[in-house]
Amino acid sequence: MTAEESVRALHAGETAAADLVDAALERVGDDRWGAFLAVDAEAARERARAIDAAPERPPLGGVPIAIKDALSTRDLTTTAGSRILEGFRPLYTATCVERLERAGAVVIGKTNMDEFAMGSSTENSAYQLTRNPWDEARVPGGSSGGSAAAVAAHQAPWALGSDTGGSIRQPAALCGIVGMQPTYGAVSRYGLIAFASSLDQVGPFARTVRDAALLLSQIVGRDEMDSTSLEWPEPIRLPEATELRGLRVGVVDELMGEGVEPGVRAAVDAALGRIEELGGAVERVSLATSEYGVATYYLIAPAECSSNLARFDGIRYGKRFEDATDILEHYELTRGSGFGAEAKRRIMLGTFALASGYYDAYYLRALKVRTLIRRDFAAAFERVDVIVSPTSPTVAFRLGERVQDPLAMYLSDVCTIPSSLAGLPALSIPCGLSQGLPVGLQLVGPAFSENRLLDVAHALEAAIGFDAHPPGIP
Ligand code: GLN
Numbered sequence: 001m002t003a004e005e006s007v008r009a010l011h012a013g014e015t016a017a018a019d020l021v022d023a024a025l026e027r028v029g030d031d032r033w034g035a036f037l038a039v040d041a042e043a044a045r046e047r048a049r050a051i052d053a054a055p056e057r058p059p060l061g062g063v064p065i066a067i068k069d070a071l072s073t074r075d076l077t078t079t080a081g082s083r084i085l086e087g088f089r090p091l092y093t094a095t096c097v098e099r100l101e102r103a104g105a106v107v108i109g110k111t112n113m114d115e116f117a118m119g120s121s122t123e124n125s126a127y128q129l130t131r132n133p134w135d136e137a138r139v140p141g142g143s144s145g146g147s148a149a150a151v152a153a154h155q156a157p158w159a160l161g162s163d164t165g166g167s168i169r170q171p172a173a174l175c176g177i178v179g180m181q182p183t184y185g186a187v188s189r190y191g192l193i194a195f196a197s198s199l200d201q202v203g204p205f206a207r208t209v210r211d212a213a214l215l216l217s218q219i220v221g222r223d224e225m226d227s228t229s230l231e232w233p234e235p236i237r238l239p240e241a242t243e244l245r246g247l248r249v250g251v252v253d254e255l256m257g258e259g260v261e262p263g264v265r266a267a268v269d270a271a272l273g274r275i276e277e278l279g280g281a282v283e284r285v286s287l288a289t290s291e292y293g294v295a296t297y298y299l300i301a302p303a304e305c306s307s308n309l310a311r312f313d314g315i316r317y318g319k320r321f322e323d324a325t326d327i328l329e330h331y332e333l334t335r336g337s338g339f340g341a342e343a344k345r346r347i348m349l350g351t352f353a354l355a356s357g358y359y360d361a362y363y364l365r366a367l368k369v370r371t372l373i374r375r376d377f378a379a380a381f382e383r384v385d386v387i388v389s390p391t392s393p394t395v396a397f398r399l400g401e402r403v404q405d406p407l408a409m410y411l412s413d414v415c416t417i418p419s420s421l422a423g424l425p426a427l428s429i430p431c432g433l434s435q436g437l438p439v440g441l442q443l444v445g446p447a448f449s450e451n452r453l454l455d456v457a458h459a460l461e462a463a464i465g466f467d468a469h470p471p472g473i474p
Contacts, residue, residue, distance in 0.1 A: 016062070017106060021045055021062070022048075024155060031155070034112060035150040037128070038077045039108065044109075060105045063158075065160070066109055066160075068161045070192055071160060071192055073090065075093075078193070081125040082318075085317060090191070111149075113143045116195050117200075119142045121139035122145025123399065132174060137398055138174075140174060143167040147159035148177060157207065159205040162202050165416060172205055173438065176470065177205055178427065178430070178457070185230040186216075186425070187220055190226040195308065196301040196302075204216050212454070213236055214238060216454075233448055243278050243459060247275075249280050249281065249283070253285065264395065268389070271431040272388070278460070300366050301350075302349040303366075320334055373418055374421070377418070385452065393415060395434050426442055428440040430468065
């Protein structure tokens with residue numbers, strides 16, 4: 001069942017939360033995809049039973065959910081995929097998770113991710129590999145690969161992830177599911193372990209657009225614990241659109257050319273045909289600065305992470321070395337062994353970009369380009385309502401294929417990074433298969449256009465008729 005169907009069945013008394021949670025836990029028990037890092041089956045069962053026993057069923061009814069391990073949970077270890085947080089138990093639960101629990105969702109476990117959300121394949125996790133349910137020799141994408149795999153493998157109907165430059169949308173695309181990054185500030189980041197604070201966003205994974213909308217509707221809105229969180233202007237509705245008459249859709253020229261696999265382009269072209277059949281008008285738009293997106297991102301994100309990761313000093317959180325003889329040695333031993341290669345690479349890049357003497361040439365320059373990218377989007381949105389492109393230029397790649405080549409890995413996000421830098425809402429829906437593997441279509445809208453974006457995605461999803469069922473998965 002989808003989450004929406006589960007919620008309906010729970011409220012109709014056709015099933016119990018305990019049964020749904022049991023069924024989910026059974027599938028999590030056979031985790032051949034390596035999606036989960038932490039599961040507390042007994043606690044989840046207990047919560048489900050308590051919901052079933054309560055006089056009134058909460059809105060979400062007791063439906064199970066999986067949570068990316070970047071989100072703090074008081075009752076489950078929270079590692080962000082890093083050794084430096086091995087065994088760490090936060091003192092509080094992230095606001096978005098708390099809101100979901102209050103609405104009646106049952107957390108069944110924490111999902112694998114690239115260390116501190118740095119990566120595009122989940123191979124940077126310090127703990128385990130995660131496999132793509134469509135082909136176990138391939139990556140699920142990243143950094144929220146565990147959440148994407150869990151939903152694609154029907155271990156959970158939906159999950160939370162976080163997206164800094166593509167970490168929800170790209171794994172959603174590679175696993176054939178829906179993933180959404182909302183407008184910057186839509187969802188509280190309180191309790192989200194910070195990677196790059198001006199970019200990080202929490203968002204939903206689901207197998208249908210309506211489920212993604214339902215999940216998002218429960219987590220948006222102002223939280224006094226996160227000063228960047230916004231009062232949300234209107235409730236997130238469950239989309240119902242069946243046609244796209246009057247909608248103007250812009251296809252990004254620069255993101256349909258070089259580097260995009262022919263099979264990906266074909267699936268995206270077919271989706272453009274569907275948009276026209278539904279009454280939408282498709283035209284080409286240019287985001288000329290998008291070619292600088294990846295370069296800009298890899299100055300801004302590392303700069304911010306070099307600062308955010310300074311707090312992991314072996315004193316306040318997680319792992320520590322007791323046998324250091326002085327404080328400097330303590331830091332060196334803790335951070336030297338606690339951080340993996342990618343985290344170290346980014347701390348060095350970021351520290352360099354922020355150093356006096358280089359700040360103007362790199363960091364400040366990157367901020368200026370970020371402004372140009374924003375302006376490019378603003379200009380495009382004067383002509384069109386929604387901007388589309390592939391979500392990822394390729395389908396899921398093989399495990400190990402890009403590990404030795406950071407630049408190739410970074411290019412996985414060439415299509416998702418520009419809208420992240422602009423802080424815009426964007427979602428990925430599956431739009432077909434290429435070589436038997438899912439292709440994602442990315443839809444980007446102006447800030448606060450979530451409801452329209454979800455409507456467009458919902459109408460298109462029905463017209464495309466993608467079967468979100470990997471072969472061989474019951
Ligand atoms: N893959 C990009 C990176 O490695 C984006 C990750 C993310 O969105 N968290 O930084």
